[in-house]
Structures are given as structure tokens and as C-alpha cells.
Amino acid sequence: MGWDDCPKAAERSPRGKGDVRWKDASTMVQLELLTSLLLFILPFFFFIIIIKTCFTYAINCNKSSSPPTKLPRSYPLIGSTLTLVANMERSNQWITELLQNTTATHNGTIILDQSLGYRQLITTNLLNVQHILKTQFYIYPKGDIFRDGLSSFLGSGIFNADGEKWKFQRQISSHAFNTKSLRKFIETAVEVEPHNRLLPLLSMTTTQKSVLDLQDKLQRFAFDNICKSAFGFDPNYLSPSFPQPETEFAVAFEAATLLSTMRLGSIFRWIWKLKRALDIGSEKQLRIAVSKVREFATNIGSFLQ
Numbered sequence: 021m022g023w024d025d026c027p028k029a030a031e032r033s034p035r036g037k038g039d040v041r042w043k044d045a046s047t048m049v050q051l052e053l054l055t056s057l058l059l060f061i062l063p064f065f066f067f068i069i070i071i072k073t074c075f076t077y078a079i080n081c082n083k084s085s086s087p088p089t090k091l092p093r094s095y096p097l098i099g100s101t102l103t104l105v106a107n108m109e110r111s112n113q114w115i116t117e118l119l120q121n122t123t124a125t126h127n128g129t130i131i132l133d134q135s136l137g138y139r140q141l142i143t144t145n146l147l148n149v150q151h152i153l154k155t156q157f158y159i160y161p162k163g164d165i166f167r168d169g170l171s172s173f174l175g176s177g178i179f180n181a182d183g184e185k186w187k188f189q190r191q192i193s194s195h196a197f198n199t200k201s202l203r204k205f206i207e208t209a210v211e212v213e214p215h216n217r218l219l220p221l222l223s224m225t226t227t228q229k230s231v232l233d234l235q236d237k238l239q240r241f242a243f244d245n246i247c248k249s250a251f252g253f254d255p256n257y258l259s260p261s262f263p264q265p266e267t268e269f270a271v272a273f274e275a276a277t278l279l280s281t282m283r284l285g286s287i288f289r290w291i292w293k294l295k296r297a298l299d300i301g302s303e304k305q306l307r308i309a310v311s312k313v314r315e316f317a318t319n320i321g322s323f324l325q
Contacts, residue, residue, distance in 0.1 A: 090121075090122065091118070091122065091126075091130060091131075091132070092104070092132070094133040097135065097136065098135045099132070099133030099134045099135055099137075099138070099139075100132050100133045100134065101134055101135050104132065104134070104285075108285065115142060118130060119142065119144055127145055128143060128144040128145040128148075129141065129142070129143040129144075129145050129148055130142050130143075135288060136288075138165065158183075161182040161183065162180065162181075162182055165284065165289070166180070166284065167180055167182070168283075168289070169280060169281075169283035169284045170280050170283075170284075172280065172296075172306060172307070172310055173276045173277070173280040173306070173310055173313075174280075177189065178190060178193060205248075205249050208248075210245070213241065213244065213245065213258075214241075216260065217241070217244075217258045217259065217260045218237065218241055218258065218260075220260035220261070221237065221258070221259070221260050221261065221262075224260075224261060224262070236264075237258060237264075239274075240257040240258035240264065240270075241258050243255065243257045243258075243270055243273070244256065244257050244258050251317070251320045253320055255267050255269060255270060257270045268312060268316075269312065269313065269316040272308075272309040272310075272312035272313050272316075273309075273313050275305065275306075275309040276306060276309040276310050276313055279302050279303075279305055279306040279309065280306065282302060
């Protein structure tokens with residue numbers, strides 16, 4: 021090595037130490053970022069494991085042949101939501117069994133803990149039903165969860181209103197359902213409709229010895245009656261023969277009802293609100309269904325005018 025090479029070596033030496041220090045600092049930053057990510061992800065990861073374990077336990081309990089004999093277990097933050105979700109497909113039967121088997125200890129009234137501290141009261145006690153729906157009705161409002169969940173479909177109408185708004189709309193609607201109009205409706209709908217459509221359909225089913233979805237037919241029967249009483253329009257959704265007709269309004273109305281009800285059963289309310297903001301999934305379907313229902317109602321209103 022010559023004399024001219026020494027300064028170059030001396031110049032490279034400090035620069036090499038700087039590279040080492042820069043690499044050390046970069047490594048420290050990466051380690052800090054990795055530690056922060058782990059501290060954030062690990063609790064969430066363990067939370068998911070706990071949720072999955074509890075959900076599996078709830079499903080296994082649901083698969084048991086014996087009916088429930090005590091209230092479902094409640095967990096922090098999520099309450100009894102896991103058991104409710106596990107029994108969602110048979111919720112009516114499960115709640116009925118729960119009420120039957122806890123009557124001795126809870127007198128026909130149970131309270132289910134839901135997520136984030138919300139509680140759901142279910143009762144078959146006649147005194148409680150009278151207290152809630154009649155004598156002290158004014159102190160039991162529908163609440164924010166109910167109103168928010170059904171607002172897209174029902175708006176602020178009588179079925180989704182509280183307080184003075186509900187009282188005002190009830191006074192208006194009561195004139196449309198006085199004794200005379202109600203008697204006329206019973207005579208024309210509840211008596212004529214079954215003889216002209218429902219009974220011939222049941223008779224045909226018996227003659228052909230075929231299987232009939234009675235829930236679907238009663239739903240069609242109720243839908244025709246509601247339309248005739250509310251709009252003065254008969255959609256003919258129930259036919260006295262097969263196949264049964266499909267009307268766009270009836271399909272949209274049923275979809276809007278189902279999707280709105282799904283909001284009320286959501287574990288976390290922010291999920292459907294986020295889907296609504298992004299206009300995706302079930303919220304997009306709900307928006308389309310509601311628009312069709314409102315379009316039909318607007319057309320009927322214009323026709324009646």
C-alpha cells in the first residue's frame with residue numbers, strides 16, 4: 021500500500037463507523053415498531069381465541085339434546101351474545117324452552133345480557149305484560165337500538181316513534197280504525213278472503229296430497245289484508261291455486277323486514293352502520309328493498325289521489 025492510499029483509508033474509516041451507527045439506529049427503530057405491533061396484535065389475537073373458544077362452547081351446548089334449564093352464561097363486554105348467536109336459527113324455540121324451564125325460579129320473566137352492557141327482558145307473565153303494554157306504557161320507550169335499527173325502513177312512523185310523536189300519530193291513526201271501519205274490514209277481509217283464497221288452496225292441497233308451507237301462505241294472507249286495509253289495494257299475493265304469484269313489492273317488503281330485523285340481532289351495532297356507510301352487503305340490499313317499497317307506496321298514493 022502506497023502513501024497516497026493512506027488518506028483514502030483514513031477517509032473511509034469515519035464513514036464506515038457512521039454506517040454502522042446508522043444501521044444500529046435503524047435496527048432499534050425496527051425493533052421498537054415490531055414490539056409495538058406485537059403489543060397491539062397479541063391482545064387482539066388472544067381476544068379472538070377466547071371468543072372462538074366461548075363460541076365453540078356455546079354451539080356444543082346448543083347441540084345438546086336436553087333443553088336449557090338455566091340462563092346462559094354472561095361474559096364481560098359481550099354478555100350472553102355467543103349463546104344468542106348459537107341459537108339464532110331456532111331462537112323462538114330456544115327462548116320458549118328457556119322460559120318454560122325457568123318459570124319456577126324466574127316467574128316467566130328472564131333478562132339476557134347483551135354486548136356492551138345492554139340487557140334484553142323477555143316475559144310471559146301476564147301482569148308484567150299488562151304493566152309494560154298498558155298501565156305504564158309511557159315509561160317503556162322503544163329506545164335508540166330499536167329506533168336506529170328500523171329507521172331506514174319505518175322512518176319515524178307510529179311503529180318506530182316514542183313519546184309525544186307516538187301519541188300524536190296514534191290520535192291521527194285511531195280515526196282510521198274506528199269501530200265501523202274495523203267491522204267492515206273484518207267482514208270483507210277476515211271472512212271473504214279465507215273463503216275465496218285460503219280455504220280453496222288448502223282443499224286443493226288435501227286433494228293432491230301435496231306438502232304445503234303453511235307459514236308462507238299465512239304470511240301471504242296477512243300481507244294481502246295489510247295492503248287492503250292500509251292502501252285500499254289488493255296485491256293478490258295469496259292465490260287459491262298453484263303456483264303462488266311473486267310480486268316485486270311483496271318480495272321487497274319481506275326483504276326489508278328481514279334485513280331490518282337482522283340489524284337488531286347484530287352483535288356490534290357499528291358493523292351494520294359501517295356497511296351502511298360503505299353501501300355494501302346486507303345494507304345495500306336493504307337500501308334497494310326500501311327504495312322499492314317507498315316507490316310502490318308513492319305510486320299507490322298518487323293513484324288514490
